[in-house]
Amino acid sequence: MRAAGLLLAAACASCSVQAQTQGTRAPQKYEALGRDILSELIAIDTTVDRGSTVAAKAVAARAIANGFPAADVTLVTPKERPDSSSVVIRLRGRSNARPVLYINHLDVVPAKREDWTFDPFRLTERDGWLYGRGTIDMKGQDAAVLASLIRLKQEGFVPARDIVAAFTPDEETRAQWGVSWLLKTHRNLIDAAVVVNPDGGEAAMKKGRRLYVGVQTSEKIFVTFELEATDKGGHSSRPTAENPIYRLSAALARLSTHRFPLHLTETTRLYFERRAALESGQTAADMRAVLRQPPDMAAVDRLSAVVETNIQLRSTCTTTMIDGGHAENALPQRARATVQCRLIPGETQESAAAAVRSALADPRVQVRVKTAAEVAPESKPAPEIFKLVETVTRAMWPGVVVLPDMSAGASDSVFTRAAGIPSYGIDGMFDDLDDARAHGKDERIGVAVFGEELEFTYRIMRTVGDLR
Numbered sequence: 235m236r237a238a239g240l241l242l243a244a245a246c247a248s249c250s251v252q253a254q255t256q257g258t259r260a261p262q263k264y265e266a267l268g269r270d271i272l273s274e275l276i277a278i279d280t281t282v283d284r285g286s287t288v289a290a291k292a293v294a295a296r297a298i299a300n301g302f303p304a305a306d307v308t309l310v311t312p313k314e315r316p317d318s319s320s321v322v323i324r325l326r327g328r329s330n331a332r333p334v335l336y337i338n339h340l341d342v343v344p345a346k347r348e349d350w351t352f353d354p355f356r357l358t359e360r361d362g363w364l365y366g367r368g369t370i371d372m373k374g375q376d377a378a379v380l381a382s383l384i385r386l387k388q389e390g391f392v393p394a395r396d397i398v399a400a401f402t403p404d405e406e407t408r409a410q411w412g413v414s415w416l417l418k419t420h421r422n423l424i425d426a427a428v429v430v431n432p433d434g435g436e437a438a439m440k441k442g443r444r445l446y447v448g449v450q451t452s453e454k455i456f457v458t459f460e461l462e463a464t465d466k467g468g469h470s471s472r473p474t475a476e477n478p479i480y481r482l483s484a485a486l487a488r489l490s491t492h493r494f495p496l497h498l499t500e501t502t503r504l505y506f507e508r509r510a511a512l513e514s515g516q517t518a519a520d521m522r523a524v525l526r527q528p529p530d531m532a533a534v535d536r537l538s539a540v541v542e543t544n545i546q547l548r549s550t551c552t553t554t555m556i557d558g559g560h561a562e563n564a565l566p567q568r569a570r571a572t573v574q575c576r577l578i579p580g581e582t583q584e585s586a587a588a589a590v591r592s593a594l595a596d597p598r599v600q601v602r603v604k605t606a607a608e609v610a611p612e613s614k615p616a617p618e619i620f621k622l623v624e625t626v627t628r629a630m631w632p633g634v635v636v637l638p639d640m641s642a643g644a645s646d647s648v649f650t651r652a653a654g655i656p657s658y659g660i661d662g663m664f665d666d667l668d669d670a671r672a673h674g675k676d677e678r679i680g681v682a683v684f685g686e687e688l689e690f691t692y693r694i695m696r697t698v699g700d701l702r
């Protein structure tokens with residue numbers, strides 16, 4: 235942590251952190267607290283049918299019982315949705331500078347007992363693992379954020395600016411009553427200069443080896459189109475070339491081979507530059523070659539053949555649903571397909587629609603927007619954010635690289651970015667790239683990984699208030 239003194243010159247906050255650098259796990263007392271919070275949250279079913287109000291109240295009670303004044307713990311509930319409360323906790327800082335906001339969702343995707351080895355709604359420790367729905371997405375992180383807030387409070391730590399943490403519902407579903415609702419109706423409560431969203435961060439390992447801590451600065455924007463071909467139909471004994479199922483199928487076949495142009499952003503350029511250092515041979519060379527001006531197109535082709543790198547290089551569209559026809563002995567009058575696109579930030583719904591139309595190459599196939607894009611800009615990969623994460627990462631796990639990251643999926647950061655608040659996904663809970671269980675069966679985190687996550691979250695939270 236010595237570097238912290240250099241990077242955050244004004245941050246004497248970092249001085250006493252040095253006392254903690256010996257271990258990479260949180261002190262026993264706070265690891266126990268983190269585990270206790272995690273266990274409580276896992277036991278509260280926060281799937282869409284149950285809502286998050288019970289969990290929000292539990293978080294509020296936990297904060298108040300551990301030293302937060304009730305005035306700094308605010309429960310807010312949409313009138314229309316009593317099951318969708320959020321709770322906002324404020325650790326008061328020493329200045330009026332706009333706060334740092336942590337956003338944390340409390341809801342989880344459903345899990346069926348019969349599909350799992352253990353009860354998904356009961357934290358179970360087995361062979362060094364903690365099992366339960368939400369351990370990795372994201373009740374583990376919720377517990378780390380809450381335990382860190384409590385630890386800072388109990389240590390008497392006063393950050394340079396307020397640190398605010400919102401625990402919210404409805405991220406895994408329609409994202410209607412969580413962060414987007416809070417921004418619309420309670421902006422004052424959660425207004426901030428910068429957002430940290432642990433849900434967007436990705437700490438990755440393979441075969442037990444820690445590789446990188448990904449800081450999410452942007453995410454692909456999704457837009458869904460409905461395609462439709464129609465015809466007057468008729469008896470199946472009198473087929474015609476106008477059959478909408480054939481027309482639509484032929485158009486979709488053309489779409490399937492369409493490749494969007496290479497589109498690198500500040501984030502993905504830095505990503506490939508640093509990722510190349512973790513790779514070797516042809517892959518490393520290709521990652522460097524796509525960054526050249528002009529880019530090496532053979533390298534682009536090779537990286538495009540791998541899903542993981544292809545989605546970092548360009549926007550994509552793919553067909554996700556199809557239906558057509560109305561009787562087995564009738565010519566179809568209608569065929570429809572759903573196409574979902576994931577766009578590089580900076581591209582628009584209109585540019586995607588134009589690309590889809592041109593790839594379909596059949597003006598009689600109608601293209602309509604089914605789900606409109608929620609547009610958000612990239613948050614600049616700001617050097618001071620990266621220095622902060624690098625300082626904590628290096629002190630805890632020497633050799634682990636910090637990478638900027640553009641998620642292909644979506645998180646609540648889309649709303650805070652759209653509201654003009656730079657937002658960064660930061661998390662230190664290492665997950666195996668070859669064994670991703672978020673949303674899946676037997677979701678779990680390592681006991682030691684969770685202990686380190688508690689410490690990582692604490693160290694980031696302790697210094698993040700010093701950002702200028």
Ligand SMILES: [Zn+2]
Nearest residue numbers: 339371372433
């Ligand atoms: Zn999540």
